[in-house]
Amino acid sequence: MAAVTQLTMVYWPGPESDAMQQVVNYWNNTEGASLGIKVSLLTFSRESFWDKEAAMMKAHSSIADIAYVATYSLGSFVNYLVPFEEPLASEISNSFIPSSVNSMSYNGKIYGVPLDVSIQFLFYRKDLLNKLLTDKAWQETYSELSKKYVGEALLPKPPQDWNWKDYEAMSIFFTNKYNHSSPTEYGNVLQMENLIYNIMIWDDVLWSYGGSWFNKNGQFDINTPSAREAALLYKNLYQLGTTPLDSTSYEFGEANQIFQAGKAFMMIQWNAAYPILTDKQQSPLIWNNVGITHIPGPIPSTHVHTLGVALNKYSLHKEAALKFLSFLTTEKAIQIYAENGGMPPSEVVLEGMADSHPEYPELANDMKNYGFVESTSEYTMGILQELANELTGIWTNQISVENGLQKAQKDVEFLMQQ
Known part of the structure; x- marks a missing residue:
């Protein structure tokens, strides 16, 4: 039996991690199983979440392969992350509303997959x-x-x-x-x-x-x-x-x-x-x-800000992590996340959920036509x-x-x- 690569992803506790767990379960039972890549979530308490993750990143820890990032903290984490190259950069740009992609970008490079949006x-x-x-x-x-x-x-x-x-x-x-x-x-x-x-x-x-x-x-x-x-x-x-x-x-x-x-x-x-x-x-x-x-x-x-995931520079399994991050940009993954309580900035998915979430078409429209990101810098x-x-x-x-x-x-x- 081929060895299984174990990936760890830091995630915000609560409804967001509950929704992501469903995405992870699907991956582990389908594409992940065929590739020999298994993902597990790592959560911290909300009160100390950012401090604990920052300490982990600053220590150059490889415990987590995929980090959790926010628009307003991206610049503080960027030295510990790997910018996305092709084809993942284009997959993100093609799957998510532009203002949300901007919210996960720094100095012209995309560092995160935007998964939950606030406007x-x-x-x-x-x-x-x-x-x-x-x-x-x-x-x-x-x-x-x-x-x-x-x-x-x-x-x-x-x-x-x-x-x-x-x-x-x-x-x-x-x-x-x-x-x-x-x-x-x-x-x-x-x-x-x-x-x-x-x-x-x-x-x-x-x-x-x-x-x-x-x-x-x-x-x-x-x-x-x-x-x-x-x-x-x-x-x-x-x-x-x-x-x-x-x-x-x-x-x-x-x-x-x-x-x-x-x-x-x-x-x-x-x-x-x-x-x-x-x-x-x-x-x-x-x-x-x-x-x-x-x-x-x-x-x-x-204003637009997002919460998302990024590749830890010190991960020992970067190639495997990139495959899972690529999966997160697919309509299937986005749909599962949204149906279980996530709020992904995908125009197609948001507009398709108007019956259960009447505000989603307005959310997609406003992000697309009126959204801005003040800054993703460390300041x-x-x-x-x-x-x-x-x-x-x-x-x-x-x-x-x-x-x-x-x-x-x-x-x-x-x-x-x-």
Whole structure:
């Protein structure tokens, strides 16, 4: 009997590893069995996962052949990984949506197979929007309020056609403080706690205004007109009271709770919220009135990050590992992963699961047409944290927009010089 090559793959514990176990089982019983390559999963506790994997990689350990990577940590791991060559690089590019491939790339080379994706949607109350689009009295009030607070007498329109003036006008109209006929207390709910994941949401606004982290020369440049507009939007919405006063302590869970309680008309939120907000048991007040669409313009944009797997430079079984990684790019593997709870960024698979996951076609569309990746450099996490430190102060009027962005610029420049 031929010897069997044993591969070990590090994987995130929970639903993701449960889904991947099904893929691994299929491989081990089919193609893997014929090739003599068996895969097993290695998981760590969530609390210490990244620290344990980083320690393993830095020790040049060969315990794991396949590493687990995230967009925002890829640059920190890249020295311990092997960039993918052909044909695997093309297999990845052909199987996954381009923005997700970018999220697993560094300096023009692909280092990871993207397997789970996160983006943001604009969530809104369909029932309330439908009334606004058909009720003349509400429309008159909407135009009056938009003229007073936004500077332009706007007409309500479907959310697919919104820009940030429309978003601001909607926020004001559905805030009971300004419109006593509004059934919601707040027009929107912002996630404003000092967290890197909240900056990933704010980045949607920055990119939508035509901005980014880096200028054309590849230099970090955050003190720009686009960044000022994006920072002012959050600041104005908070100062006007269109989002709860304690939004400064909000992240994913708290924002969901406000929306679930029927207290807010809309929010920009992670796609992972959809099955929660549309579940009758978890969200009985709003579950059948939740709409989603892409982030408002002028340039609709959504942050994209993925979790995926990469080849450990110190693996003793690179050739075998590459065969399994190639299998992960096949429609069969992607389908098994998706059917068991994974969220792979494959347009074909996502669109084909619309019946069981109504949000998946929107997910595929937004990734394909509006997705961006801020950076995969080793400084990504640090940049996010420096921006969180200053933007949370700007939004709550503790520091001016100009001074806050200037300080963020200096702090990131210092970070990148280290």
